[in-house]
Structure formats: structure tokens, C-alpha cells
Amino acid sequence: MVTSLLSTDDLGQARALVEASGLRFEAPYDDLVGVFEAGRLVAVGARQGRVLKMLAVAPSHQGGTLLDEVVTELVGRGYQDGVDSFFVFTSPALVPGFEALNFNLLVASGTTALLEYGDGLRRYLSRYAKQVRAGNNGAIVANCNPFTLGHRYLIEQAAAAVDQLFLFVVREERSLFPFGARLRMVQEGTADLENVVVLDTSWYAVSSITFPTYFLKGGDPGGAIQMELDLLLFARHVAPHFHVKTRFVGTEPWCGTTAAYNEAMHRILPPLGVEVQEIERKSGMDRPISASRVRDMLLNGELEGIAELVPVSTLDFLLSSEGIKIWVKGESK
Known part of the structure; x- marks a missing residue:
């Protein structure tokens, strides 16, 4: 079950998991959520405005549905806040994994790729x-x-x-x-x-x-x-x-x-x-x-x-x- 991370212990576990995954723990954020197993945080993710960030899954739990669950929760909360499109920055090597979660690659350069959840770019262009x-x-x-x-x-x-x-x-x-x-x-x-x-x-x-x-x-x-x-x-x-x-x-x-x-x-x-x-x-x-x-x-x-x-x-x-x-x-x- 995906839950909000609010307590001091939650935030400490989130920081540890994010940094262990080679990412930076970045405040501020609008939502910070995660999945626990036996009291241990095994998946985490955050949303700041339209950007999803700090998406990480413990090595022991990779390959399953946890990342999908975290992304779905963040997107759902974003929709409730009136956000209609979502973006994520990642390394080009991780693009296929995000594409499997309904992200579309917009551009990639060197060590960074920008993807969008859904078809917002197509809708924007078709408007004109x-x-x-x-x-x-x-x-x-x-x-x-x-x-x-x-x-x-x-x-x-x-x-x-x-x-x-x-x-x-x-x-x-x-x-x-x-x-x-x-x-x-x-x-x-x-x-x-x-x-x-x-x-x-x-x-x-x-x-x-x-x-x-x-x-x-x-x-x-x-x-x-x-x-x-x-x-x-x-x-x-x-x-x-x-x-x-x-x-x-x-x-x-x-x-x-x-x-x-x-x-x-x-x-x-x-x-x-x-x-x-x-x-x-x-x-x-x-x-x-x-x-x-x-x-x-x-x-x-x-x-x-x-x-x-x-x-x-x-x-x-x-x-x-x-x-x-x-x-x-x-x-x-």
C-alpha cells in the first residue's frame, strides 16, 4: 500500500533509500509517498508541481510493480490538485522502464532524458x-x-x-x-x-x-x-x-x-x-x-x-x- 511519508522516521528512511539509489533527496515537494514492508521503506517517490522525482525502489524489490504503484499514486494526487501533465528526468538507460509505465520520451541528451506521463505534448500541438x-x-x-x-x-x-x-x-x-x-x-x-x-x-x-x-x-x-x-x-x-x-x-x-x-x-x-x-x-x-x-x-x-x-x-x-x-x-x- 502506498502511503504518505510524514514522520521524522519516514523522512529518514526516504532520504536513505533515495541516496542509496544514487539520487539526491530534494526538498521542497508537494507529495512524498512510499511503500513499507515489515516497517522498512522499500519504495519512494515525490512530486513537485508537474515533476516526479526521487523515484527509487530497494534492490531487493526491483522488477516488480512497486515503481508503478508509486507513480500511479503521485499522478492521482497530482490530478486531484489540478495538475494535468507530469514529467520525469532520468538517465537514458532507464527510459525503457519508464516507457513501460506510460511515459513518453520527449528528448534525451548525454546523461539526461526528459519523459512525459501521457500525451500532453500531442494534445498541445493539436490545439493549434x-x-x-x-x-x-x-x-x-x-x-x-x-x-x-x-x-x-x-x-x-x-x-x-x-x-x-x-x-x-x-x-x-x-x-x-x-x-x-x-x-x-x-x-x-x-x-x-x-x-x-x-x-x-x-x-x-x-x-x-x-x-x-x-x-x-x-x-x-x-x-x-x-x-x-x-x-x-x-x-x-x-x-x-x-x-x-x-x-x-x-x-x-x-x-x-x-x-x-x-x-x-x-x-x-x-x-x-x-x-x-x-x-x-x-x-x-x-x-x-x-x-x-x-x-x-x-x-x-x-x-x-x-x-x-x-x-x-x-x-x-x-x-x-x-x-x-x-x-x-x-x-x-
């Missing part, structure tokens, strides 16, 4: 099937936190070079402005560009699943692997579905993580059939325009200069009661 036209298409993946004239300039340049431009807005809720607000700013700011299709990334590009380092600007030791997995997923699944031949990106003069991601694009995508075009950032007030600059001005009360850095539609939102509540709340954190 009617909007896709074959041709010389391009793509931009952007957070737009908030949407600026710099974003608008990049989009204009890209849209002029392709038949259809897919603008993927990062869905992850780890920004000052929530996804719904960012999406609306982008839609209103590009409404006049007829060949631009605005859509969301779901969990399949620049998310806490595929590229968590993006949201941790200090970076971490796994950043290079995460970038590679994120870009491989885009090149092998997303780009072919949308007939994307070119991915456009703005130059990055400040953020080391984003600059490294741009460099990884140039290295990884062209061999897989996706060219990379890096466009010089648009400047405003004698400096390159960036969303972080706009956020800093908002939080410092420098409202007059913002009009030179964002479209009218964005400025209207930022100064609306809804927009003010967002960035004033951000200031108080």
Missing part, C-alpha cells in the same frame, strides 16, 4: 493545428514581462522575413505580470500584424520543466543541460509541427543566462534544421530597451519615461487599476 500553414515560418519565444517596444521591434523584423510568425508567450507563472496579463499585452500590441500568431508555450519551451534556470537568474550547475533539452524539444517537436525554419531572438547585453541560451541556440538548432537569426535590440532613451528596465522604472515610480519604452496598449494597461495593482504589489515584496 488549424492555425498552421506550411511555408517559410518563423518563431519567437518571449516572456514579455511586460510587452515593450523592444519586443514589438523584434516581432516586426521577424514577421517581415517569414510567411507566418508564431509568437510563443511563456506560460510559466514566475514573473511580475501573470500570464493572462502578459498574453493580453502581446495580443493587443501585435493585433495589426496579420501574419503573427500569438500562442502560449504550455510546458514545452522555457518553462520550469524544460528550462528552470531561466527563472533563477543566478544560474545553476545544470543550466547547460537544461538549455540543451529545452532547445532539442523545440527543434524536434515544436518546430516541425509549426513548419518553423527560423527562430528569431534579440541580442542580450545584460543577462548572462539569456546570453548563454542565445549562444546555445546558435550551436544546437541549425544542425537540426532551424536557423537562428539574432536581431540587435531596439534602443530607447539612449539604452537598449528591456522589460527589466521597464519593471525597474515602475517600481521606482519613474512613470513618465515608460511611455518611450512601451506601446500605447501596454502603457494603458500598466496605468490601469488592474496593472497598478500588479506592479505596486510587486514593489511591496
Whole structure:
């Protein structure tokens, strides 16, 4: 029977089993469950958001159904919490075992493979099937936190070079402005560009699943692997579905993580059939325009200069009661 691990003894046994299996015991987590036999923990697993982790079975009990039982329990609890897709990172050698548990391999690189439980990627791509036209298409993946004239300039340049431009807005809720607000700013700011299709990334590009380092600007030791997995997923699944031949990106003069991601694009995508075009950032007030600059001005009360850095539609939102509540709340954190 799979049960929650709550007591100090439970956690001690969980840590010991996880570490004995060559994994790290990683907090935080939303669920930590396990299976006991005669008071001894013989299987363990955890879920943090959409990621299943710390999945381990004692050597004496491997080859049976315990891993399946733990995964089924974690997925069931996740569904109850409103999570509709689940992912696991593992070594390529263990992929067949997870595939037998209804996981689908998304990408693998070196020592790491990313798998998804169920068919979420297929459902995501099929959602936009009617909007896709074959041709010389391009793509931009952007957070737009908030949407600026710099974003608008990049989009204009890209849209002029392709038949259809897919603008993927990062869905992850780890920004000052929530996804719904960012999406609306982008839609209103590009409404006049007829060949631009605005859509969301779901969990399949620049998310806490595929590229968590993006949201941790200090970076971490796994950043290079995460970038590679994120870009491989885009090149092998997303780009072919949308007939994307070119991915456009703005130059990055400040953020080391984003600059490294741009460099990884140039290295990884062209061999897989996706060219990379890096466009010089648009400047405003004698400096390159960036969303972080706009956020800093908002939080410092420098409202007059913002009009030179964002479209009218964005400025209207930022100064609306809804927009003010967002960035004033951000200031108080």
C-alpha cells in the first residue's frame, strides 16, 4: 500500500533509500509517498508541481510493480490538485522502464532524458493545428514581462522575413505580470500584424520543466543541460509541427543566462534544421530597451519615461487599476 511519508522516521528512511539509489533527496515537494514492508521503506517517490522525482525502489524489490504503484499514486494526487501533465528526468538507460509505465520520451541528451506521463505534448500541438500553414515560418519565444517596444521591434523584423510568425508567450507563472496579463499585452500590441500568431508555450519551451534556470537568474550547475533539452524539444517537436525554419531572438547585453541560451541556440538548432537569426535590440532613451528596465522604472515610480519604452496598449494597461495593482504589489515584496 502506498502511503504518505510524514514522520521524522519516514523522512529518514526516504532520504536513505533515495541516496542509496544514487539520487539526491530534494526538498521542497508537494507529495512524498512510499511503500513499507515489515516497517522498512522499500519504495519512494515525490512530486513537485508537474515533476516526479526521487523515484527509487530497494534492490531487493526491483522488477516488480512497486515503481508503478508509486507513480500511479503521485499522478492521482497530482490530478486531484489540478495538475494535468507530469514529467520525469532520468538517465537514458532507464527510459525503457519508464516507457513501460506510460511515459513518453520527449528528448534525451548525454546523461539526461526528459519523459512525459501521457500525451500532453500531442494534445498541445493539436490545439493549434488549424492555425498552421506550411511555408517559410518563423518563431519567437518571449516572456514579455511586460510587452515593450523592444519586443514589438523584434516581432516586426521577424514577421517581415517569414510567411507566418508564431509568437510563443511563456506560460510559466514566475514573473511580475501573470500570464493572462502578459498574453493580453502581446495580443493587443501585435493585433495589426496579420501574419503573427500569438500562442502560449504550455510546458514545452522555457518553462520550469524544460528550462528552470531561466527563472533563477543566478544560474545553476545544470543550466547547460537544461538549455540543451529545452532547445532539442523545440527543434524536434515544436518546430516541425509549426513548419518553423527560423527562430528569431534579440541580442542580450545584460543577462548572462539569456546570453548563454542565445549562444546555445546558435550551436544546437541549425544542425537540426532551424536557423537562428539574432536581431540587435531596439534602443530607447539612449539604452537598449528591456522589460527589466521597464519593471525597474515602475517600481521606482519613474512613470513618465515608460511611455518611450512601451506601446500605447501596454502603457494603458500598466496605468490601469488592474496593472497598478500588479506592479505596486510587486514593489511591496
